[in-house]
Amino acid sequence: MEKHCEKIRENAQSYFEGVLSQQSCQKTELHLKECPDCAWFFREYENMNELLSKWEAPGASPEFEENVISAVRKSKGKKNRPFISVFLHPAAAGFSALLILILSIAVYLFSLPVTIGTVRETGSEEGPALTAKSGSFVSAGQTEIELALNDGSLLAISKGSKLRMETFRQKEKICLFEGSMKAEIRKYPGQEFIIKTVNGEIRVLGTALLVYATKMKTIVSIVEGSAAVKGKAEKALLTKGNIAVVRPGSKFVTPVSLLDALKDQDPDVRLQAIRTLVEVKSKQEIQSFSVMLEDADSKVRAETAKGLYFFGKEAVKPLLKLLLDRDKFVRAEAAGSLGKIRAPEAGKRLRTLGEDKELQVRISAALALQNLGEKAFNIPELIQELDSADKDTRLNALKIAGRIGGSYYSEKITEKLKDPDNNVKWYALRALERINDPKTFPALLPLLKCRDDGIKQKVIQTLSALRFSEAVPDISVLLLQPGAREIKFSALQALGYLLPGYYGPDKERQAGLLEKNINDPDRLFKVTALAAYSRALGANPALKQKLYEVSVKDSNKIMKETSAEILKNFYKQDFRTLLHSIEISALGKLKDKTVVPVLLSAAKDRDPLTRRAVMESFGCLNDKKYLPALYEGMKDPDPRVAEAAEEAFITLTK
């Protein structure tokens, strides 16, 4: 085929469409006349076009338009359907089922009780602590309790009161309360603490306040900061030194000043006012207090007597007068306050109370005498109570006997070491530790074989506190036996304290045992053994050599630092005291919960350096359980301790 033909044929479509220029059209036609092949091609092309044109498509049916419109209408009506139909897809259905499952698990977990803090009997920091959970009641039965919340708030709950934390979320904390308590609520920006009582609710942002709530009335008084108190309808803002009463049906809440409240008709209000005045600590109010001494209500008088200790020596005179009160509670509280004031002139009068009819008054007087540093009179009823069949009575008597002290009770308390109840045993040990009667020491040794680890540890600690050196062989046996970590730790510590006073033939061997433990793989034992070894040997060249070795060779950083620190203080006069603070700070750095009891008892150490080390250690431990100890630390007279406690507190609550 010629090139010309090819070009002509390419134009076939345009030719038939009639879009060729006139010139090209003429050219093509001329060529077709000359070239039969191309003419043939064009003819076939035209035939094809004709054939193609025969292929007709059917038209739309008459109802087509109507059908389309109704279909469009329907589709418009089904607009929402696609969203639901998404869930009909198997994958989407599976996914949404999973989502629902996760959500319901989250809701379930959310509704589970949360740990809100720890409960302890007031005044027994080292005593057993319970964990409080949201949704269940925390109730104070026979004794006052302290509830330390995880957010740093502290609730001191009086006897016979109960509290239930409803919600404990970061933004909102709601508790139901009935009874009497002092609440120190920590302040967090934007977070509200709500105390609901039968008659109203108290909204607190960060305050110290006293609450007294019964079915008949709710009394709120503010020690520090402010709080909003809501009755049925009205809300009122209370500030420091204000008191308000909410009664059922009372529409308005009127804040009253404390001094006015002292003249209130209602003894409960007067009572609360006195309590608040003591808390507010305004010393000018002794005049108002003296008025209350002649109050008609015995409870108010008792509370006044309790609060009077706060005024110190000034209050001795009125208190002595109250010792003659006809009400037993007033007498007991007056005796207690005199004890707290430590007024030696009261000793004689307190002693006369030994003939009082009421047991409670006698106990109070005996405790007060103990506080004054005088020998207390004996209370035979306590001995009887120690033999009581009721566990709680025995416990209570033990606690009191322990506090009163004196060899009069020691024999009976020693018997209690064989009590079936572990709690009784524990308090008996504590009582013996306080009484410190050498006659009772050997009776402690059999308890080292007790099965209960808590008791075993307490015995070791007691023996060490009493410095009963004869116990060394028995305690060192525990080191060689397999047992709980706590036991071995306590034993190591005890040996450190007891070995200096031990003069048995195997003293060298016992010291060697401590030295061996310095190489223990467990760093808790390492550190403890190092401190104990240093304490046992004192300023001894052998110890210096060992310390030097450890400070250079030991793989543990804490060990190196500690031994270097001990070496630094090696020739100082108060080596053993300094050793204590070094040991405590080293133990704190371990971040080990086992050392907590040691820290708690060290928090009462005389040496401020040790106390500071304790506070720092609590910061390292990072557990909100120890907040109460930090509160105490913040009130420490030594600024170094208070500062350390403050810092630890900030890290803990963060």
Add this chain to the structure above:
Amino acid sequence: MFYTLNIQNSFQKRKIMEEISRDVLLKVKKGNIEAFRAVVRHYQGFVLSVLYRFLAGKYSEELENMAQDIFIKIFSFTKSYEPGKGVKFSACVYNIVRSYCFNELRIKRLEAEPAGGFDVYGGVEDIENGILAGELLQRFEKCIETLPDDQRMIIILKEYEKLSYETIGECLNLPVNIIKMKFNRIKVKLKGLLWPYLKEDHGKTL
């Protein structure tokens, strides 16, 4: 043996699709279904014939349903369409129809058994033996069906719907020159496929 120029009759009937008025589109955009009637009336012939030819009359019973689906698509598309801005409405309609056809065919092919394709040459033999006119048309359709989808679409849009090369280029997203070249090539190819029929006709026209 002279070739007479009575050729352009079929091309005289060329129907040029006019653009639908802006007012109507604005009404439909607001959700006026009655106004949509005008759109349906305007495009129903185009939609049905493209569907019929592209799917080669294979699914003739479903044809109107398919057309309905296309119109629903056009309706929902109109809501987001800005009349007078950018692309012409008709170009969008062609595009919707094209993509619907391609999609539909793909689905149908997936559903269908992978049976062997139509044997063109077997068909040719039958024709040579003499076949009825109706059957001939059927055979001819099958010949067209053997063309690849895009080629068939070009033939349909150009040959039957008389769209300009530019519009087809927009619709298939190809340059005008390419469309032009492709169309010429397809026609020649088609001529090769259809030669037995042309022979028959050849005698008649001569």
